[in-house]
Structures are given as structure tokens and as C-alpha cells.
Amino acid sequence: MSVADSAIGSRSAGVRLLRLAGSLKFALINLAALFVGVCVAYLSDSRTVWALVVPLASSAVNLLAAMLTNAVFRRQLPLLVFHLALLAVIVLVALGRLTYLKGAAEVVDGGSFDGVLATREAGPFHGDAIAALSFASHGFTIDYAPGIRRGATRNEVAFRNAAGRLETRIIGDQQPLVLAGYRFYTSHNKGFAPTFVWHPAAGGVPQLGAVHLPAYPLHEYRQAREWVIPGTATVVWTMLQFQEIILDPDKADQFKLPGEHDLVVRIGEQRWQLQPGMSVSLPAGRLEYVGLRGWMGYTVFYDWTIPWLLAAALAAAFSLGWHYWRKFAARPWNREQDDGTTA
Amino acid sequence: MEARLRNGGPWFLLAAGALGLSALFAVALVVARTPLFGLSGGTFRTALVLHVDLAVVVWFLAVAAGVWGMAAGSRSAPALRAAFGMAAAGVAVMLLSPMLMSGPPVLANYMPVLDSAVFLGGLALFAVGVVLAALAGALALPRREAPPWQVTAWLAALVLLLAAGELSFALWRAPAVAGGVPLTLDDRLWAAGHTLQLAHVLLMMGAWTVLGEAALAASPSRRWLRPLLGAAALPALASLWLSIAEPVGSFAHRQGYTELMRWGIWPAAALLGAVLLAGIVRRWRAGTATLEEAGLALSIMLFATGCLVGAGIRGESTAVPAHYHGTVGAVTLAYLLWGGRLVAATALAGGRRRLLLPLAYGLGIVLLVAGLAWWGSLGVPRKATHAEIALGGFSYYAAMGMAGGGGFTALSAVLLFVGDLARRLLLRPRPGGRADVRPLAVALTALVVIGGGWLLNGVDAGAPVTGRPAAAHVAEKKKAEIDARFAQGVVMLHSRQYDFALAAFHRVLELAPEMPEAHVNAGFALLGLKDYGAARDFFESASELRREQANAYYGLAVALEGLHDLPGALGAMRTYLHRAPANDPYRVKAESALWEWQAQLDRQRGGTSR
Amino acid sequence: MEQLLELKLLWAALVAYVLCGSLAIVGVVLRKRPERSVLALLLLGLALHTASIAVRWDRLGHGPFITMFEILSSNIWSLMLAFTIAYWRIAAIRASAAVVMPILFIMMGWLMMTSPGEGHFPPTYHTVWLFIHIGFGKVFLGAALVAVGLAGAILLRRTARGAAWFQRLPADARLDELAYRCMALGFIFETLMLIAGAIWAQDAWGRYWAWDPLETWAFITWLALGISLHARVTFRLSPRTGALMVLAVFAVAFLTFFGVPFVSTSPHKGAV
Incomplete structure (x- = not known):
């Protein structure tokens, strides 16, 4: 075989491979593999699973190859737009998985979020823009229907908007706070936060801090936490005791802080029962119990691809509708046809 | 004709594309004004900038460049191609700029811009391409028997070059301050923006002569046409004189161009329009329109x-x-x-x-x-x-x-x-059959996904709501809220979150305007933000509300020191020491501040101490 | 008591539906054409059913979206509505009511066994996306139901008796084509339903997709439908194969909408 012949031979082999990659049968195989992949993803723990990634990538290859070789795509505009939009969806989902962030943070009433997340799960290419963000919580109310069924949450927050001005807003449930693309949602995690001021004996600046007790009413009977006084090695165990019924199952109620309460503080062998204003004197300094506040847990979500994903998905739906409209309007379903093909 | 079109064709296509995109941005603007899809202000103004620039800058000037291309000879073809490349690249950069680098929209008259290097660079690139095309057009002197549109094209090219010169001068050579006030972008664009309108009017008149050929032919004589077109360009001389005689940004400069617009731009066009209308009416009556x-x-x-x-x-x-x-x-x-x-x-x-x-x-x-x-x-x-x-x-x-x-x-x-x-x-249609939809499909999908995504990205999550939740209207709830907010403000003061603290105390003051402690704490928050003037006001209000509010005097003293009023600061601090309890932890600080300020004051007075 | 009125109206509606369905089946078996009466009974049933849902909505302050009773009732309503529209507009396929109505009988029987008690309306349901998402889903299911009627007729015709019953219907190839078109329509609306669901989920639960049971099953339904549509254009399928695919997809969809929400305990049911 001459060089030219072998060149032609290899080129036509390439073309054949491309046609195969773009074939309808391969598309069906990919769809079936995706079906299996979805079941695997559903049953497994991790979200991004090879069983999903492989069929999606293979589908993307199939779409590209089809676009290059399939004669139908050369003629039918809306059908091609639909498949291109699907390809865009796959690409955007991939980009989103590389750069997303999910996390959680807790903020006490009157305190602020300062860029540090309590839990964090992110894609490999997610930056750390969140470290520069901050907002303050001004307290929240949560309505409860009879039977302790949670209703609307309203949380007033303050932040600097894009123009640099201080703005306050009420967020809750479906209304997140959106800062630089990061979405902060109030969650059902919320609870009580006894607040202390630590006066170091060495005469440093008094520090104010809040201890977030386990979520209420989820951990109604475990309102205790062990924590360490900052700057020392002193371990403190704190428990909140109160008689008041915060959420009455017999009527519509609201989440509120207990009025009369006891704060049990245990350090080593010693035990105190504190009221607001009382202090505990330690060798390292004085721990003053200031009072009880609430804390709110937020879930954080970041994915910049969402608007484009929505645009692509809508483009897919509408272009498919357009395609079917044209196709079905051209021939009535009840008329005899000669060849029976339905491409 | 074919050769002319080859020169001008690409420019006309660029122009058409810009017009279409400008219309899409206009649709986005309209949608943004409906309550359901309110766009954030930034996205709205960006869409506004792009709508205006794509219409009156790109669409108009690309058509102009196309007309110059048609008028220019085949020798200018390579230069025109290069110019087109630059212009098209510039437009592409302008369109992509909101996604590459965010720039605050600047809504100057005649040419609003996005203040980002990418956008301005794209705009500049486009402008250079257009200026090159104008050069080619200016070099194509119309012959005696050339059609009127070529005359106007040539005149418009000269006017554009004048505008380009005025713009360059205003951007790089004009002093930054005029009459004690710094020059704004609007000032700098003022001369060129107005002069450009003259170019557009000239080209429009040229278009009119093409479309109204038959109507003109019906008029008795046409020797007035060329002199009229020449006269139409006369305001350019006035513009030139203005830009030389009056400094950019001065009242005379602004007023001069406004008057030029008011009196100079339209008469020739109006006259031509009137003659054409008369001709059209005549043809309509004759049934040949x-x-x-x-x-x-x-x-x-x-x-x-x-x-x-x-x-x-x-x-x-x-x-x-x-x-x-x-x-x-x-x-x-x-x-x-x-x-x-x-x-x-x-x-x-x-x-x-x-x-x-x-x-x-x-x-x-x-x-x-x-x-x-x-x-x-x-x-x-x-x-x-x-x-x-x-x-x-x-x-x-x-x-x-x-x-x-x-x-x-x-x-x-x-x-x-x-x-x-x-x-x-x-x-x-490709040779051998039907058209291939693939390029169009790709273009359409890209437009919908990228443009749609950009718009959706600009949708505002929710309107800011200030004020308490609707449920809390009872007096006891008000007291609870005052207490809660005050406590929160204290927390924030401690953690040095001064602006959040200020917001909290502002809210307390809304609910309890006569609470001296809230005034004092607001003052401390302002001290933290280094706003000494406002802080002083709050401390003074607090001390007026309650004379014994000792820490108000402390804060007032610090504020006055910040405002460089040492005698006042000394007085306030002495009052504080007079009123504060003996075991107040801040007495020590107060006394040392007194000592330090007194020393400073003595130094200022030339060392004479008591 | 208001609940009594609502239940009475529902009973009346179900009686109308059962009469209607029985009439349709009898008509097919005895080769009569009681089409006017069937349509009249359908409309009567729908009117009564609408009234029942409206009374309950007014009483509870929220729509039929929470309990099994409410979901079954509202789906029977929307499926009946979809089929009524098809019955009215496409006269040629009216005989397929004999296939469709028994399916609805099963759902009605199930409805009668569930408790009509009240459920808690979660805060995440206070949004327009609830209506948009569910609306798209209802159109999808309705289109699928019409297709199932046609598919059933195609399959029943394989028997001699079935062929006799459905001799008035157009040829298998025509029915298959119409079923294909219904499924195509359903596919578009299911796509829109998934999109609306993701939009709702983003702000309701802080993420637009998390493979929770209902989301996963809905996507599986979408894939099944996509596979069936793709198979039709890849191979030349006989009407019988097409009909089997339609039934398979409908079965998956049915499982998704009526099985999963009440088997799983995840937040998709309505969070606490």
C-alpha cells in the first residue's frame, strides 16, 4: 500500500470511529449506563461517583461526535440546539462540581459571621473568597404550629452590600442572604448560647464569648457543653437548666429564650450555679456570666454555575418543544404515511 | 458595486449584529422593570450601558465605516480589513467584559461606559478601527460627478476625525481640574459627543439622498444640493473653534456645544428633508411613490x-x-x-x-x-x-x-x-444540497446560554426589608427588643464590630430615643469608626439627657481630642473625673490622658506652663 | 361540619367517575357508543371533585399537597382532567377510556383507604414554585396516562376479544404514533418539572440537587422516557414494543409519584 493509500485508509478509519462514537446506538448505551450510574449514586454515600462521571463524559463525547457526523443534525436546527444545550448542562455541572462549596456556620445573636465555617465541603478548585465575607445576626424568631411543628423563621441580619453601604434584611427559610455568590440559609439548627466575659488576672482586655449549647429542641435533654477558656488550659463544663416550657405542643408558639434559668458551671472538682451577673473567680482570672442569647445555624452554599445551568436547561426544554412542535404539526397523527420513519 | 460591497460588507454585518444585540439588551431592560424579574441595579445599569453603546456607538459608527469602505478605492482594502478586524475584536471584548472584569457603570451622556480596563480597552480598539476607516474615507475625495452620498460620506469622515481629535485632547491633554472642580468623564466626552452627532446627521442625509433619488429627480433644479451638503458640515468649524478657544469643562465650553446642537445640527437636514418630502408627496399624488x-x-x-x-x-x-x-x-x-x-x-x-x-x-x-x-x-x-x-x-x-x-x-x-x-x-445552501444549520445552532445556543445565564445571574434575591417582623407590635415586645438589641450592640462593641454595633444602637434609638446609654454606646461605636464629629454629637446628647452620665463625658473627651480640640477635651475629661465613681476602672486612663493633653497644650502654647 | 361536606362532594365525584368508567367499559365490550354520556359524567365528576378540593383548601388554608389522601385526590383530579380533554378533543381514541378508567379505579380505591386527616404545611411550601413544579408534573402524568390508554388498547388487540372490542380505534401504527407524541409532550413537561423542582429545592433546602429519593426516582423516570424516545428513532420498533415501553415508563412514573414520597423519610416529604 502506498503512503497515500495508507493515509486515506487511516483517515477513513478515523471517520468510521467518529461515526461510531456519534451513533444513536452508542447514545442508547450511554443512557442505559447513566441509568445504572444514577442507581449507584443513589445507593452510595458520596455524591460524585465514577458510575455517574463516566457515562456523562461518554455522553458528551457522543454528542460532539454526533454533531460532527450525523446528517440529521445538519438539517434540524431545534433538535441540534436541544442536544447542544444538554452538552452545556453536562459541562456546567462538571464545572460546578469542581468549584462548589457547602458548609455550615453558627452565629450568636449580636455576633457576626467572620469567614470561618464550622463544616466545609468543597470542590477541588474552590477558592477562599468566603474568608473576606461577614454579616451580623440581630436575632431571630421562629413560629411553631401545635405539635411542635416548625413554621416560618425570621432572622434579621446586617451586612455591607455591593455598594459598601450597611444594609439590614430579614432572611429565613427560602430567603437566603446572598453575599458575593455565597448563599446563607437559616437552618433548623438553633439553640441557646450562655454568654460569658473572661477577665484575665494579668489585666488583659476582657473577652466576651458565647458557648453554643446543642440545638434545641432537637437535643432538648442535653443542653450541656464542655469548652476551654481562650488563652488558658481551663476546661469548663456548662449546663443550662430551666423549668419553663419553651415550645408548648398544645398551642401555636414561638421559639424564645428561657427567662428563669440556672447555669451550672463545673471546673475540675468545683461546681457553681450561676445567675446572670454572677462571676466565678479563678486563679487565672474571673469568669463572669452575662446572660443567655440565641444562636442560629446557617447552611452555606456556593455554585457559580447555577444561572447558566438554568439558562441551558430551559433552552433544552424549549428547543425540544420547538422541535416536536414542528415535527408533529407537519403531519397529522391519524393520516396514513408511506414509509413509517419518524426521524 | 460588488467591489464596493466587499469593502463595506463586513462592517455592515458587524453593524447589524450590534443592532440586534442592542435590541436584546433593550428587552432585558424592559424585563428588569417588571416586578417579577427585578434585576439588581448593577446588572440593569450594565445592560443599559451595553444597549446604548451598541446602538449609538457601534451600530452608527460601523455603518459609517461601511459607507467609507464603499466610498474608498480598492487600494484601501487591506487597511480597511485591518481596521475591521480591530473594530470587531473591540466589540467582542466589550461584550465579554462584564463577565471578565466587573466595572461599575458610568452613565455619562452620549457615551456611557463600564469603568473596567477590559471594557474601555475594547471600546478604544473599536474606536481605532473606526478612525482608520474614517481616514480611508477622508482620503477618498469625491469626484465632481460622484453621487451625493459620497459627498456626505467624505464630509462625515472629516467630522469624525475632528471628533477623534477633540476626544484625544480632552482625554489626555486637558487639565484635570477646571475652575476648581475636577473634570468628569461627561465633561471630557462633551465636545466629541456633540461633534459625532453631526457626522451621524451628515450620513443620514446621504442615506436620504439615496432613498430619495426619484423624489429629487422630480425637483426643478439640483444645483443647490451640493452647497447644502457642504453647509451642513459648517458647524464642524464652530466645533473646532470651540474646542480651541474654550477650556474643557468650563461653562462656556458646555454651553457652546449645547447651543451648537440647538441651532447648528438640524437646519440643513430639515431643509433637505422638506424638499424630499415635497418630492415624495408629488410622486404619491402621481401614483408612482x-x-x-x-x-x-x-x-x-x-x-x-x-x-x-x-x-x-x-x-x-x-x-x-x-x-x-x-x-x-x-x-x-x-x-x-x-x-x-x-x-x-x-x-x-x-x-x-x-x-x-x-x-x-x-x-x-x-x-x-x-x-x-x-x-x-x-x-x-x-x-x-x-x-x-x-x-x-x-x-x-x-x-x-x-x-x-x-x-x-x-x-x-x-x-x-x-x-x-x-x-x-x-x-x-452549501454546494450539493441544503443548508447546514450547525453554525447557526451553535451561535443560537451560545447566545441563549451565555446571555440568559448572565441575566439570571443579575436577578436580585430579595428586596431589603428593614424594621421589625410584622408580629411584634405589642409594647412588651418592644421593650424586649430594646433590651435584646442593646445587649447585641454591647457584644459587637466588645468584638470591635463597630459598624454593626452602630446599626444596633441606631435601632435602639429608633425605639427609645431618650435613652442616654444608647447615645453613649452609639458614640463609642462612632469613635471606633473614627467619625469624631458624629460621636461628639451623640455624647453631647447623652449628657444633655442625663447630667450624671459620666461615661458620656469620657467619650466626649476622646471625640474632641480626635477633632483636635484639646481645651475642650480637657474640660470634658475633668468633668468625667468629677462625676465618675471612685472605683471606676477608667479613672486611671482618664488621668493619664489629662496629663498628656495638658503637656501637649503647653507645648503648643510655647512652653509656658502654669 | 365542613369536613363532612368535602367528603360528601368527593364521594359524589367518585360515584360519577365509577359510573362513567363502567359505562365506557360496557360500551366497548358491547360495542355501543355512549360517548356523550361518558363525557357528561366525566365533566360532572370533575365539577364535584373540584368543589371538594376547593372546600378542603378553603378549610385548611393550603392546597392538596401534603397527605397521601390529598395527593391521591389531586392526582386523580388532574389525570381525569387530562383524559377528559383528550376524550373531548380526539374523538378517534375515545374507546381507550376502557383502559384508562380501570387504572383510575385502582387509585380511587386506594384513596378510599387513606385517612382524610390534616397534615402540617411546611414553611418550605410557601412559594409559587410549589405550584409551578407540581403543575408541570401533572401535565406530564396526564400525557402519560393518555399514552397508556392507547398502549393498552394496542396490547389488548393481540387477543381476539380485544381486537373485537377495539375495532373502532384506528390502526395500531396510528395509535403508536399518537402515544409517541403524548410521551414526547410528557418528556418536555417532565424536563420542566425537574427544572422547577431544582429551583424550588435550591432555596428550600439550600442545594438544587442532592440525589434524595424523590429527586433520584424522578430523574430515573426522565431517563427511562429519554431511552424510550431514543429507541424509537434508533430502531424501527413495532407498535407492540412501543406500547410496552409506554407502560414501563408509566409504571416507573407511578412508583415515583405515589410510592417514593411515602416510603422514604427524607426531607422531600415536607421538612419539620
Whole structure:
């Protein structure tokens, strides 16, 4: 075989491979593999699973190859737009998985979020823009229907908007706070936060801090936490005791802080029962119990691809509708046809 | 003809694309004003900037460059190609810039911009391409028997070069401050922006002569035409003189160009328009008038309406957008009709659509202008949202309907025109069969996904709500809230979150304006923010509300020190020490501050101590 | 008591539906054409059913979206509505009511066994996306139901008796084509339903997709439908194969909408 012949031979082999990659049968195989992949993803723990990634990538290859070789795509505009939009969806989902962030943070009433997340799960290419963000919580109310069924949450927050001005807003449930693309949602995690001021004996600046007790009413009977006084090695165990019924199952109620309460503080062998204003004197300094506040847990979500994903998905739906409209309007379903093909 | 089109063709396609995109941004603007899809202010203003720039900068100047290309000889072809490449690249960069680098929109008159290096770079690139094309056009001196459009093209090229010169001077050579006030972008663009309008009017007149050939032929003599066209360009001399004689940004400079606009730009066009209208009417009576001439008549009347509305502008009412949409619409309509004629000579011919769609556009603009002008006569202000306008009644809504309906018609006509052109271009039948839809499909999908995603990205999550939840109206809840907020403010003060603390204390003061402690803490928050003047006010209010509020004097002393009022600070600190309890932890600090300030004061007074 | 009125109206509606369905089946078996009466009974049933849902909505302050009773009732309503529209507009396929109505009988029987008690309306349901998402889903299911009627007729015709019953219907190839079109329509609306669901989920639960049971099953349904549509254009399928695919997809969809929400305990049911 001459060089030219072998060149032609290899080129036509390439073309054949491309046609195969773009074939309808391969598309069906990919769809079936995706079906299996979805079941695997559903049953497994991790979200991004090879069983999903492989069929999606293979589908993307199939779409590209089809676009290059399939004669139908050369003629039918809306059908091609639909498949291109699907390809865009796959690409955007991939980009989103590389750069997303999910996390959680807790903020006490009157305190602020300062860029540090309590839990964090992110894609490999997610930056750390969140470290520069901050907002303050001004307290929240949560309505409860009879039977302790949670209703609307309203949380007033303050932040600097894009123009640099201080703005306050009420967020809750479906209304997140959106800062630089990061979405902060109030969650059902919320609870009580006894607040202390630590006066170091060495005469440093008094520090104010809040201890977030386990979520209420989820951990109604475990309102205790062990924590360490900052700057020392002193371990403190704190428990909140109160008689008041915060959420009455017999009527519509609201989440509120207990009025009369006891704060049990245990350090080593010693035990105190504190009221607001009382202090505990330690060798390292004085721990003053200031009072009880609430804390709110937020879930954080970041994915910049969402608007484009929505645009692509809508483009897919509408272009498919357009395609079917044209196709079905051209021939009535009840008329005899000669060849029976339905491409 | 073919050769001319080859030079100008790419520019016309660029122009058409810009016009279509500008229409899409206009749709985005309208959608943004509906309550359901409110766009954030930043996205809205970005869409506004792109709409305006794509229309009056890219669309107008790209058509101009195309006309210069047609007038220029084949020797300019390589230069024109290079110029086109730069211009097209510039437009692409401008379009992508909001996604590459965010830039705050600057809504200067005549040429709003996004203040980002990427956008401005793209704009500059486009401008360089256009200036090169203008050079080619200026070098193509019209011969004696050249058609009138070539005369206007040549004159317009000169005017554009003048504008380019004025712009360069204003941007790089004009002093930064005029009369004690720093120059704004608006000041710098003032001269060139006005001069450019003259170029557009000249080219429009050229388009009119092409479309009105038959109408002109019916007029008794045509020796007045060339002198008229020359006279139309005379205001350029006035512009040149103004830019030399008066400093940029001065009152005389601004006023001079405003007067130039008011008196200089329109007379020649009005005269030409009148003659053409007379000719068209004559032809109409004779039964030989064409649809195209109806379009020409519409363009002339739009121009006249725009100018008349402009004469009636009093203040910043909607008469202003009525004015410029009228004149812009006149030029666009003339270009669309002329373009339709040129396209008819090529394989992209579109049948009656090339006439009907521009006519629909023209009628839509007429309605839009009428509606906006009507609003203007009612006194409706510019750039206000629906909710802010307190008017109602039949006239208001009728005018709104008119403007809305007109705008919708005009936008639809433009989008159909450009869409049809795009379809014909991208679906040209390949040799051996039918058209290949793939390029069009890719372009369409990209447009929808990227453009749609950008718009959705700009949708605002929710309106800011200030104030308490609706449930809390009972007095005891108010007290609970005051306590809670005060406590939160204290927490924030401790953690040095001064602006959040200030917000909290502001809220407390809204609820309890007579609480001295809240005044004092607000003052401390302001001290943290280094706003000594405001802090002083709060401390003074606190001490007035309660004379024994010791820490108010402490804070006042610190504030006064910040304002460099040492004697005052000393006085306040002494008062604090007088009133504060003996075991107050801040006494020590107060006494040392007193000692330090006294020493400073003595030094200032030249060392004489008591 | 208001609940009594609502239940009475529902009973009346179900009686109308059962009469209607029985009439349709009898008509097919005895080769009569009681089409006017069937349509009249359908409309009567729908009117009564609408009234029942409206009364309950007014009483509870929220729509039929929470309990099994409410979901079954509202789906029977929307499926009946979809089929009524098809019955009215496409006269040629009216005989397929004999296939469709028994399916609805099963759902009605199930409805009668569930408790009509009240459920808690979660805060995440206070949004317009609830209506948009569910609306799209209802159109999808309705289109699928019409297709199932046609598919059933195609399959029943394989028997001699079935062929006799459905001789008035157009040829298999025509029915298959119409079923294909219904499924195509359903596919578009299911796509829109998934999109609306993701939009709702983003702000309701802080993420637009998390493979929770209902989301996963809905996507599986979408894939099944996509596979069936793709198979039709890849191979030349006989009407019988097409009909089997339609039934398979409907079965998956049915499982998704009526099985999963009440088997799983995840937040998709309505969070606490």
C-alpha cells in the first residue's frame, strides 16, 4: 500500500470511529449506563461517583461526535440546539462540581459571621473568597404550629452590600442572604448560647464569648457543653437548666429564650450555679456570666454555575418543544404515511 | 458595486449584529422593570450601558465605516480589513467584559461606559478601527460627478476625525481640574459627543439622498444640493473653534456645544428633508411613490419630531429620551432602508421583509416617542421606577401603553430583521444540497446560554426589608427588643464590630430615643469608626439627657481630642473625673490622658506652663 | 361540619367517575357508543371533585399537597382532567377510556383507604414554585396516562376479544404514533418539572440537587422516557414494543409519584 493509500485508509478509519462514537446506538448505551450510574449514586454515600462521571463524559463525547457526523443534525436546527444545550448542562455541572462549596456556620445573636465555617465541603478548585465575607445576626424568631411543628423563621441580619453601604434584611427559610455568590440559609439548627466575659488576672482586655449549647429542641435533654477558656488550659463544663416550657405542643408558639434559668458551671472538682451577673473567680482570672442569647445555624452554599445551568436547561426544554412542535404539526397523527420513519 | 460591497460588507454585518444585540439588551431592560424579574441595579445599569453603546456607538459608527469602505478605492482594502478586524475584536471584548472584569457603570451622556480596563480597552480598539476607516474615507475625495452620498460620506469622515481629535485632547491633554472642580468623564466626552452627532446627521442625509433619488429627480433644479451638503458640515468649524478657544469643562465650553446642537445640527437636514418630502408627496399624488419612499418620509418626520421634542425639553423629564429616540430612530430607519437596498443586490435578498420590517420599526419608534413626549408633558421624571411616580389616571396609563406598545413593535421589528439576516447568512445552501444549520445552532445556543445565564445571574434575591417582623407590635415586645438589641450592640462593641454595633444602637434609638446609654454606646461605636464629629454629637446628647452620665463625658473627651480640640477635651475629661465613681476602672486612663493633653497644650502654647 | 361536606362532594365525584368508567367499559365490550354520556359524567365528576378540593383548601388554608389522601385526590383530579380533554378533543381514541378508567379505579380505591386527616404545611411550601413544579408534573402524568390508554388498547388487540372490542380505534401504527407524541409532550413537561423542582429545592433546602429519593426516582423516570424516545428513532420498533415501553415508563412514573414520597423519610416529604 502506498503512503497515500495508507493515509486515506487511516483517515477513513478515523471517520468510521467518529461515526461510531456519534451513533444513536452508542447514545442508547450511554443512557442505559447513566441509568445504572444514577442507581449507584443513589445507593452510595458520596455524591460524585465514577458510575455517574463516566457515562456523562461518554455522553458528551457522543454528542460532539454526533454533531460532527450525523446528517440529521445538519438539517434540524431545534433538535441540534436541544442536544447542544444538554452538552452545556453536562459541562456546567462538571464545572460546578469542581468549584462548589457547602458548609455550615453558627452565629450568636449580636455576633457576626467572620469567614470561618464550622463544616466545609468543597470542590477541588474552590477558592477562599468566603474568608473576606461577614454579616451580623440581630436575632431571630421562629413560629411553631401545635405539635411542635416548625413554621416560618425570621432572622434579621446586617451586612455591607455591593455598594459598601450597611444594609439590614430579614432572611429565613427560602430567603437566603446572598453575599458575593455565597448563599446563607437559616437552618433548623438553633439553640441557646450562655454568654460569658473572661477577665484575665494579668489585666488583659476582657473577652466576651458565647458557648453554643446543642440545638434545641432537637437535643432538648442535653443542653450541656464542655469548652476551654481562650488563652488558658481551663476546661469548663456548662449546663443550662430551666423549668419553663419553651415550645408548648398544645398551642401555636414561638421559639424564645428561657427567662428563669440556672447555669451550672463545673471546673475540675468545683461546681457553681450561676445567675446572670454572677462571676466565678479563678486563679487565672474571673469568669463572669452575662446572660443567655440565641444562636442560629446557617447552611452555606456556593455554585457559580447555577444561572447558566438554568439558562441551558430551559433552552433544552424549549428547543425540544420547538422541535416536536414542528415535527408533529407537519403531519397529522391519524393520516396514513408511506414509509413509517419518524426521524 | 460588488467591489464596493466587499469593502463595506463586513462592517455592515458587524453593524447589524450590534443592532440586534442592542435590541436584546433593550428587552432585558424592559424585563428588569417588571416586578417579577427585578434585576439588581448593577446588572440593569450594565445592560443599559451595553444597549446604548451598541446602538449609538457601534451600530452608527460601523455603518459609517461601511459607507467609507464603499466610498474608498480598492487600494484601501487591506487597511480597511485591518481596521475591521480591530473594530470587531473591540466589540467582542466589550461584550465579554462584564463577565471578565466587573466595572461599575458610568452613565455619562452620549457615551456611557463600564469603568473596567477590559471594557474601555475594547471600546478604544473599536474606536481605532473606526478612525482608520474614517481616514480611508477622508482620503477618498469625491469626484465632481460622484453621487451625493459620497459627498456626505467624505464630509462625515472629516467630522469624525475632528471628533477623534477633540476626544484625544480632552482625554489626555486637558487639565484635570477646571475652575476648581475636577473634570468628569461627561465633561471630557462633551465636545466629541456633540461633534459625532453631526457626522451621524451628515450620513443620514446621504442615506436620504439615496432613498430619495426619484423624489429629487422630480425637483426643478439640483444645483443647490451640493452647497447644502457642504453647509451642513459648517458647524464642524464652530466645533473646532470651540474646542480651541474654550477650556474643557468650563461653562462656556458646555454651553457652546449645547447651543451648537440647538441651532447648528438640524437646519440643513430639515431643509433637505422638506424638499424630499415635497418630492415624495408629488410622486404619491402621481401614483408612482414606493414603499421605500414611505419609509424615507417616516425617517424625515421622525427626525423633525425628535428635534421639535428636543426644543421643548424643560428639565429632566421623559421628553429627553423622547427626543433622542426620535433622532436616533430617524437615522436607524434611514440606515435600515439603505441597507435593505444594498442587501437586495446580493444573494441575501429578503423580499418584502427588507421594507416592511424597517417600516414597522419606524412606526414603533413614532409611538414610543409620542408616548414618552406625552409623559414629559405631564411632568414625569426620567429614570424613575413605576412605583416612584405618584401620577395615575388615564393620560399616564395611555401614554405608558403607547410608549410600551411602540417600543415592543420597534424591538420586534429589529430582532426579526437581524434574525432573518443571520439566518440567511448562516444557512446559505452549501454546494450539493441544503443548508447546514450547525453554525447557526451553535451561535443560537451560545447566545441563549451565555446571555440568559448572565441575566439570571443579575436577578436580585430579595428586596431589603428593614424594621421589625410584622408580629411584634405589642409594647412588651418592644421593650424586649430594646433590651435584646442593646445587649447585641454591647457584644459587637466588645468584638470591635463597630459598624454593626452602630446599626444596633441606631435601632435602639429608633425605639427609645431618650435613652442616654444608647447615645453613649452609639458614640463609642462612632469613635471606633473614627467619625469624631458624629460621636461628639451623640455624647453631647447623652449628657444633655442625663447630667450624671459620666461615661458620656469620657467619650466626649476622646471625640474632641480626635477633632483636635484639646481645651475642650480637657474640660470634658475633668468633668468625667468629677462625676465618675471612685472605683471606676477608667479613672486611671482618664488621668493619664489629662496629663498628656495638658503637656501637649503647653507645648503648643510655647512652653509656658502654669 | 365542613369536613363532612368535602367528603360528601368527593364521594359524589367518585360515584360519577365509577359510573362513567363502567359505562365506557360496557360500551366497548358491547360495542355501543355512549360517548356523550361518558363525557357528561366525566365533566360532572370533575365539577364535584373540584368543589371538594376547593372546600378542603378553603378549610385548611393550603392546597392538596401534603397527605397521601390529598395527593391521591389531586392526582386523580388532574389525570381525569387530562383524559377528559383528550376524550373531548380526539374523538378517534375515545374507546381507550376502557383502559384508562380501570387504572383510575385502582387509585380511587386506594384513596378510599387513606385517612382524610390534616397534615402540617411546611414553611418550605410557601412559594409559587410549589405550584409551578407540581403543575408541570401533572401535565406530564396526564400525557402519560393518555399514552397508556392507547398502549393498552394496542396490547389488548393481540387477543381476539380485544381486537373485537377495539375495532373502532384506528390502526395500531396510528395509535403508536399518537402515544409517541403524548410521551414526547410528557418528556418536555417532565424536563420542566425537574427544572422547577431544582429551583424550588435550591432555596428550600439550600442545594438544587442532592440525589434524595424523590429527586433520584424522578430523574430515573426522565431517563427511562429519554431511552424510550431514543429507541424509537434508533430502531424501527413495532407498535407492540412501543406500547410496552409506554407502560414501563408509566409504571416507573407511578412508583415515583405515589410510592417514593411515602416510603422514604427524607426531607422531600415536607421538612419539620
